[in-house]
Amino acid sequence: MASLPPGRRAAVGLLGAAALLPLVVRDAFVLDSLILILMWGALSAAWNVAGGYAGQVSLGHAAFFGIGAYATALTTARFQQSPWLGMVLGVALSVAAGGVIGYLSNRLRGPYFALSTIAFSQVLLIATSRWRGFTAGSEGIPVPFRPGLATLGLGHVAWVYMALVVAALYYAVQVWLERSRLGYQLAGVREDEDAAEALGIASRRLKIYAITLSAAMTSVGGTLWAQYVGFVDPFYVFSIDLSIRFALNTIIGGIGTALGPFLGSMLITSLETYLRATFSGVKTGFAGIYLVIYGTALVLVVRFAPEGLIGLAARFAAAWRVRADA
Amino acid sequence: MLTLERVTKRFGGLTAVREVSLDVRAGDLLGIIGPNGAGKTTLFNVISGYYRPDGGRVVFDGRDVGGLPPHVICRLGLTRTFQLVKPFGNLSVMDNAMIGALTRLGRVRVARLEAERVIATCGLTPHAAARAKALPIGLRKRLEVARALATRPRLLLLDEVMAGLNPSELAGMIELIRRLHADGVTLIVIEHIMAAMMRLARRIVVLHHGEAIAEGTPGEIAHDRRVIDAYLGEEFVLAQA
Numbered sequence: 227m228a229s230l231p232p233g234r235r236a237a238v239g240l241l242g243a244a245a246l247l248p249l250v251v252r253d254a255f256v257l258d259s260l261i262l263i264l265m266w267g268a269l270s271a272a273w274n275v276a277g278g279y280a281g282q283v284s285l286g287h288a289a290f291f292g293i294g295a296y297a298t299a300l301t302t303a304r305f306q307q308s309p310w311l312g313m314v315l316g317v318a319l320s321v322a323a324g325g326v327i328g329y330l331s332n333r334l335r336g337p338y339f340a341l342s343t344i345a346f347s348q349v350l351l352i353a354t355s356r357w358r359g360f361t362a363g364s365e366g367i368p369v370p371f372r373p374g375l376a377t378l379g380l381g382h383v384a385w386v387y388m389a390l391v392v393a394a395l396y397y398a399v400q401v402w403l404e405r406s407r408l409g410y411q412l413a414g415v416r417e418d419e420d421a422a423e424a425l426g427i428a429s430r431r432l433k434i435y436a437i438t439l440s441a442a443m444t445s446v447g448g449t450l451w452a453q454y455v456g457f458v459d460p461f462y463v464f465s466i467d468l469s470i471r472f473a474l475n476t477i478i479g480g481i482g483t484a485l486g487p488f489l490g491s492m493l494i495t496s497l498e499t500y501l502r503a504t505f506s507g508v509k510t511g512f513a514g515i516y517l518v519i520y521g522t523a524l525v526l527v528v529r530f531a532p533e534g535l536i537g538l539a540a541r542f543a544a545a546w547r548v549r550a551d552a
Numbered sequence: 553m554l555t556l557e558r559v560t561k562r563f564g565g566l567t568a569v570r571e572v573s574l575d576v577r578a579g580d581l582l583g584i585i586g587p588n589g590a591g592k593t594t595l596f597n598v599i600s601g602y603y604r605p606d607g608g609r610v611v612f613d614g615r616d617v618g619g620l621p622p623h624v625i626c627r628l629g630l631t632r633t634f635q636l637v638k639p640f641g642n643l644s645v646m647d648n649a650m651i652g653a654l655t656r657l658g659r660v661r662v663a664r665l666e667a668e669r670v671i672a673t674c675g676l677t678p679h680a681a682a683r684a685k686a687l688p689i690g691l692r693k694r695l696e697v698a699r700a701l702a703t704r705p706r707l708l709l710l711d712e713v714m715a716g717l718n719p720s721e722l723a724g725m726i727e728l729i730r731r732l733h734a735d736g737v738t739l740i741v742i743e744h745i746m747a748a749m750m751r752l753a754r755r756i757v758v759l760h761h762g763e764a765i766a767e768g769t770p771g772e773i774a775h776d777r778r779v780i781d782a783y784l785g786e787e788f789v790l791a792q793a
Contacts, residue, residue, distance in 0.1 A: 406660065407659075407660055407663075410647065410650055410651050410660070410663075413640065413643060413651065414643075417640035417641060418638045418640060420622075420634070421638035421640065421699075422623075422640075422651070423602075423621065423622040423626075424622050424623075424631065424632055424633075424634070424638075424700070425623075425626060425631070425651060425652045425655055425700070425702075426626035426627045426655030426656075427651070428621075428623045429623065
């Protein structure tokens with residue numbers, strides 16, 4: 227434990243605290259917040275695999291989230307099959323979609339790539355909201371609640387642990403990426419694609435790997451979210467807002483770091499939950515205030531802590547050490 | 553090892569490289585010189601796969617590599633560096649070298665040893681943990697060489713690795729290139745400054761307006777009428793200005 231780097235220790239501590247919380251607190255509001263923090267954290271980690279580690283900044287990841295959500299909603303509501311089957315189908319479709327978008331936008335870099343991903347998620351939004359016969363269109367689909375793990379109908383406490391397992395798994399994927407050959411090569415592609423090519427790295431193929439892995443992870447998150455919330459609405463699951471949320475959590479927490487997406491989610495999700503609770507009801511004029519918070523947080527981070535909360539923490543730690551040595 | 557047969561590269565109406573032929577044998581240390589805009593870097597871009605030749609053939613180890621992507625050419629054993637250095641800026645010197653080493657080596661631990669070795673060869677050991685973008689230009693040029701070396705090239709293309717160095721850095725770089733050559737790496741070195749090349753290369757090709765106008769030992773080149781007219785004269789004028 228003592229030999230672990232500070233980021234790993236913090237991660238173990240935070241996940242441990244999340245695991246213990248349901249043992250002491252049974253308040254549905256608190257547990258719901260915790261589940262959302264973990265889910266959005268895991269989904270941001272999934273985004274980070276492509277956006278952070280491989281430098282493929284996507285603003286269309288809602289596409290894969292929506293595919294995962296619709297896969298389970300349609301599998302369970304329309305075909306009365308297991309949501310786990312829906313999850314597998316969603317992953318398969320997302321990997322295929324990620325492969326296609328990765329292949330088609332392979333030559334695009336930076337903002338052009340981001341734009342092409344937005345377009346992709348918007349196409350899916352239009353398709354699902356118009357294909358009334360199959361997807362129920364813009365009305366959305368309720369996901370049937372059937373209690374049990376096999377049907378993913380869980381109580382709040384069980385959902386905490388489900389989200390925790392996924393969060394821990396996604397954290398581990400990122401740590402693996404940091405240490406693996408693929409991770410090093412993706413870092414090369416992210417930093418300078420031409421230089422990476424010169425050093426023998428098949429940059430285009432690797433970018434597709436990163437996007438498909440990220441897409442699969444995002445899709446699983448979409449499936450779980452749909453099962454937890456119980457309703458899939460095309461204008462939410464394919465929204466640009468959602469894509470921005472994944473990116474924003476990661477950027478605010480620390481892009482390209484394993485813990486960053488989770489820290490960002492902790493800050494943004496809890497702020498948003500608090501503000502929604504505070505300004506709901508009578509003060510509906512403030513209903514959108516969380517958007518102001520999003521924007522403000524982003525501006526502050528980009529201006530004062532471009533490496534996110536992680537970078538900020540590292541800077542404080544360094545200053546502390548200097549003072550301790552003096 | 554490498555044979556260019558009448559290689560041509562055009563950009564619209566401009567012919568950047570015109571029917572250049574040359575032959576590099578294993579163990580050579582070939583210099584390519586020429587004034588700015590002579591087509592030196594364009595030629596490297598064609599050889600290393602960044603540009604597809606519009607005419608002629610690039611044959612490496614008996615295989616026509618013209619139009620193959622750069623990463624394939626690197627894996628065949630031909631690695632290039634960039635004149636405008638392209639370090640992986642946010643990564644450490646060590647990680648930069650490791651990314652090169654991982655091209656041949658599957659295991660991260662083995663690649664780290666290889667990276668340590670090339671970093672030592674290039675005199676970067678004291679800077680191994682530094683972020684690449686924090687290095688001064690002299691060290692960034694060395695990093696460019698170290699990273700390329702980590703891919704274990706049999707033929708290494710160095711694009712102006714001596715440009716912009718101060719005299720002591722320059723002496724160090726010349727020593728490094730000589731050492732790589734002595735270790736068995738075949739080299740093609742592009743340089744803009746003639747003096748450095750005279751001390752280094754066995755054989756020199758002079759490019760001017762995209763054409764190879766002369767080829768020979770440094771001594772022969774220095775006395776070649778066309779070279780003096782095309783290149784040294786210009787330098788002289790520039791020096792006077």
